[in-house]
Amino acid sequence: MLEAFKKHIKTNFHFLEDAKLLIACSGGLDSVVLANLSKDAGYNFSLAHCNYNLRGKQSDDDENFVVDLALKFGCEVHTTSFNMDDFKKNENSSIQASARQLRYEWFNALEEQWGYDFVLTAHHADDDLETHIINLSRGTGIKGLTGIPKKNGTIIRPLLPFKRSEILAFATTKKMTWREDSSNNETKYLRNKIRHNIIPQLKELNANFLDNFKKTQEYLNEATTLLGVYKNELKNSLFRKDDRVVRIEIEALKSKLPLKEHLYLIFEEYGFTQWLDIENLLEAPSGKQVFSKTHKLVKDRDFLLLTELDKIDDHSYTLFEKDTEINSPISLKIKMVSEISKSCGDDLFVDAEKLKFPLLLRKWNNGDYFYPLGMKGKKKLSKFFKDEKVDILSKKNIWLLCSGNDIVWIIGKRADERFKVTPKTDKILKFELH
Incomplete structure (x- = not known):
């Protein structure tokens, strides 16, 4: 697996070989294998561990394990602790979603403070399949079906091509030790339900199910790339940039059929989700506005005006x-x-x-x-x-x-x-x- 890992890095992420890396390490099988592979490949990395204090002594033992692992590797280790009960009082989201938010915010802070170039996480092919099924169950477009991105900004997921069975076999052969998170066996979480109840049945139907899924992901990503090329050509023909404002002629936009799909393709990257509101905006009176978290669309006579939300303080x-x-x-x-x-x-x-x-x-x-x-x-x-x-x-x-x-x-x-x-x-x- 080491040679396959190094080949994958050289082919797809060659910039990691000379970078300063931060590896998200829970102490579980996947992140421990990622850390060992990075060590054996000679990469420059540190470990980062989040203690969410959700499992009492087990959580503390996980943290101590990661600290000892960093000592074994002779690398820097960063640890942090969160009180999820306090956080949940002010957040309307699941424990898992809240933990993820806190985790990535902390990674960003470490990058800025310590000058890390990239953060590596240990998501693998089985995780990708789980995410695919979760998105499919909730209803999604092609972007949701492509699963977990290999690269998202400075977040890199170098184990996505590898199956969990390959990771386990490698760790067993190398006689590695890792921590088992007991909550991974609790089926009250959607991802765990899929992992323990659905995916085994899919693999039972077809022993090559995961390999075939990976091929499907490749096809979907190729289709997404082609769609991205078309989107850029579309924006070049429709968008007219004027200072901080993008002007889009409404009649030219309405000529793109099917209209709803084109609206999604053009405006999804700006955070818009209320597609019926955007469609209605085309026929609305001047001054009507639709907002996303980062942008707004305004009807102005024969044009839509797209701009970032005003960052200038409106005070005097x-x-x-x-x-x-x-x-x-x-x-x-x-x-x-x-x-x-x-x-x-x-x-x-x-x-x-x-x-x-x-x-x-x-x-x-x-x-x-x-x-x-x-x-x-x-x-x-x-x-x-x-x-x-x-x-x-x-x-x-x-x-x-x-x-x-x-x-x-x-x-x-x-x-x-x-x-x-x-x-x-x-x-x-x-x-x-x-």
Whole structure:
């Protein structure tokens, strides 16, 4: 198995050979074999063990076993402890899902703190089959049927090609010792039910069931690759990037049939799951929005606007008279000048004596109005944005510079007539937008 493991790494994960690795080690058979294989292959690794305190002394013995294993290998070991009872009080998820969340958050922290390049986990072919069946039972698309990914960011699963029977045979031949988790025999967990009740029957139907499943996974992954190529071509034809906003022409999108499947293909990677809402958005009035955890889609006349959720704080910001520069939420340089110089369009010159400090930076509100430079009378910002064809999402990213309740500048767009420099101006203040 060692030679097969090294060949697999060289072919698919050659970058691991010179990397600094962190191996997730429970002390069970699979992770102990992964650690031994990595040791025999000469890789640079440390061990990481999570103690969830779910099995009393057994949990503590697992942790001690991993610490001793690291001592045997002469490598670094990281351990952490979680109180799952406290965690569960604030989380609406299963013990297994909660443990997984805590585990991977801790791995990420170790990567940042200790400079690990990759985290290795010991998932194998039987785990992949279990995941496939779980996803199938819940209803899934092709992505769910492809099972556990070999690589997910910095998470690598180098044992996926190997069956549990191969791993057990290797450990037995090498006379390895490992810890048995008694909870693995409890069928109250869905994965354990599948492992102990369903998979043995599948293997009884066909002795080569797992090998045939692995071939099916290869075909599904090849199909997924082809689908990814088509998705990229589709996005290149439909997406028009404008600053932070992606514009998608609705009629062009509606011409892609079957429509629901195309909507899923295009928008799934942005975290959207409410496909009926997205389909209805195509016929909705302007301003209608659909949200995922990371993005939003907005109907704007003949287009859908796709953008990341606004990460800019919507609070107001204060500018004092002594300030010469700010970098958040936008970048402005402020200084007194003797005359108006040639402007590139992103500069504002105002009569400093007309300002009331401290000034205020804020987003616009319904009902806001100003006196556009060069015009007589006031104008509502909503009407100004409409005339300037500023789309719904872009409006949300516009900041106002205000003196008291008066708007001095729609930053980067238009200045206010009331604060302009005149022949009577003695002090000229320049705002330079970067």
